[in-house]
Amino acid sequence: MSVSKIYQTFLRKFPILSQAVQxxxxMGAGDFIAQTVVEKRPMKDYSLQRTAQFTSIGFFIAGPTLTVWYGFLAKRFGSVGGGSVALKKMACxxxxFAPCFIVVFLTALGLVQRKPLDSIQKDITRDYKDILITNYKLWPPVQLVNFCFxxxxxxxxxxxxxxLVWNTYLSWKTQSSH
Known part of the structure; x- marks a missing residue:
């Protein structure tokens, strides 16, 4: 059996787990790239703990949440229908989703980093607007293609x-002011 067939079978049988692992x-790879390429940290200064934190958010929160969200959008608007369906899904x-999920992400990151709630609130206040604006520069065209094709x-x-690019940005952005 080919790798592609194994992947498709796993995805069909265990959709949430598959998406969580991915x-x-x-997300872990994005943090690794942020630390080693963007921040140019030498390997002796590389934080495996930080990568593990990003990986855990992807596994426990992002993957499962996105799987359920895309399933909801497909049920609500249909899975086919061309541009108008894709436009409605992208707008939703x-x-x-995006404005709320950014808050969830920043909160989860603060919690896995064991920050006090007032510090998490300050991080959200500091980073939310820039992350949301950057989100709107990247994701609408990606999602139109995604939902259409x-x-x-x-x-x-x-x-x-x-x-992977987005996670690299998020890792850099959420760590750059510390």
Whole structure:
């Protein structure tokens, strides 16, 4: 059996777990890239703990949440229908999901970093607007393509590959002012 067939079978049988593993791996990879390429940290200063924190957010929060969210959008608007369906899904995703999920992400990151709640609130106040604006520069066209052309079971995967860049940005942005 080919790797592709094994992946498709696993995705069909265990959709949330599959997406959780993908999201965790790609969020961890994004943090690794942020530390080693963007921040140019030498390996002796590399924080495995930070990468583990990002990986855990991807595995426990981002992957499962995105899987359920895309399933909801497919049920609400349909999984086919061309541009108008894709536009409705993208609008919902960017106007409802993204602003809320950024808060969830920043809160989860603060919690895994064991920050006090007042510090998490300060981080959200400091970073939220910039992250949301950057989100709107990247994600609307990606999501239009995703919702228009990509089958539902592969939508989280496509988003997670684009999110490798996004996760690198998030890691850098949330750590850059510390």
């Amino acid at each position: 999201a965790g791996a790609l 995703d960017q106007l409802l 990509v089958p539902l079971q592969y939508q989280v995967l496509l988003v997670q590959f684009v999110a």
